[in-house]
Amino acid sequence: xxxxxxxxxxxxxxxxxxxxxxxxxxxxxxxxxxxxxxxxxxxxxxxxxxxxxxxxxxxxxxxxxxxxxxxxxxxxxxxxxxxxxxxxxxxxxxxxxxxxxxxxxxxxxxxxxxxxxxxxxxxxxxxxxxxxxxxxxxxx
Amino acid sequence: xxxxxxxxxxxxxxxxxxxxxxxxxxxxxxxxxxxxxxxxxxxxxxxxxxxxxxxxxxxxxxxxxxxxxxxxxxxxxxxxxxxxxxxxxxxxxxxxxxxxxxxxxxxxxxxxxxxxxxxxxxxxxxxxx
Numbered sequence: 001x002x003x004x005x006x007x008x009x010x011x012x013x014x015x016x017x018x019x020x021x022x023x024x025x026x027x028x029x030x031x032x033x034x035x036x037x038x039x040x041x042x043x044x045x046x047x048x049x050x051x052x053x054x055x056x057x058x059x060x061x062x063x064x065x066x067x068x069x070x071x072x073x074x075x076x077x078x079x080x081x082x083x084x085x086x087x088x089x090x091x092x093x094x095x096x097x098x099x100x101x102x103x104x105x106x107x108x109x110x111x112x113x114x115x116x117x118x119x120x121x122x123x124x125x126x127x128x129x130x131x132x133x134x135x136x137x138x139x140x
Numbered sequence: 141x142x143x144x145x146x147x148x149x150x151x152x153x154x155x156x157x158x159x160x161x162x163x164x165x166x167x168x169x170x171x172x173x174x175x176x177x178x179x180x181x182x183x184x185x186x187x188x189x190x191x192x193x194x195x196x197x198x199x200x201x202x203x204x205x206x207x208x209x210x211x212x213x214x215x216x217x218x219x220x221x222x223x224x225x226x227x228x229x230x231x232x233x234x235x236x237x238x239x240x241x242x243x244x245x246x247x248x249x250x251x252x253x254x255x256x257x258x259x260x261x262x263x264x265x266x267x268x269x
Contacts (some may be wrong), residue, residue: 025223097175104168129179132186
């Protein structure tokens with residue numbers, strides 16, 4: 001019986017993505033902690049309801065704070081730092097998610113050409129989401 | 141990369157993977173759920189911000205319903221905790237021999253957190269606020 005060739009120990013794409021999934025997960029944990037701690041310091045404890053705090057925590061965008069009792073968004077809730085964090089959150093989150101879909105695809109789609117076509121679809125989805133989110137971040 | 145196989149969906153139902161298989165399955169389902177949720181949310185925000193479309197509002201009505209919130213919180217919380225378990229077991233391979241215990245710890249962390257959130261979301265939802 002023929003067995004599968006042993007995978008090479010090298011910097012392959014699969015290995016890099018395996019590593020990326022772990023690192024991006026830890027990075028998202030870090031961004032979430034930064035978001036919630038900063039929000040509590042900036043007055044979320046008394047001026048925000050739970051739903052708004054959770055929205056801000058997962059994506060620190062000023063539009064997520066609009067329906068709260070925060071009187072002045074310019075006091076720390078808007079700025080380059082938060083835009084960088086939003087950008088990081090989008091990049092890590094979208095890449096993590098699309099790579100997860102790719103993982104499922106490699107597991108369940110046996111047909112070679114179909115697999116290739118679906119990989120292209122996933123890559124377009126990734127690029128499209130990054131584009132939409134970048135426009136949103138830069139204009140909000 | 142992928143191999144030829146002759147295992148169908150129904151063999152999957154017979155296969156008894158136990159707790160780790162359940163965690164794997166829930167991790168995948170919650171992952172797919174979050175991809176759909178985040179993609180629709182980003183698309184809806186983009187359309188309403190750039191073109192003033194009503195699609196964003198239609199999506200937000202669903203997202204703000206308490207039924208949807210129980211579901212998405214289940215997905216996010218389980219995916220986060222299970223992902224942390226996977227990372228810890230990968231970083232310290234010596235812990236693999238305790239992987240069953242790791243799954244029990246995971247549920248012991250997940251269930252109280254999710255129960256509290258469920259009580260808050262459902263009571264708020266039923267009182268209509």
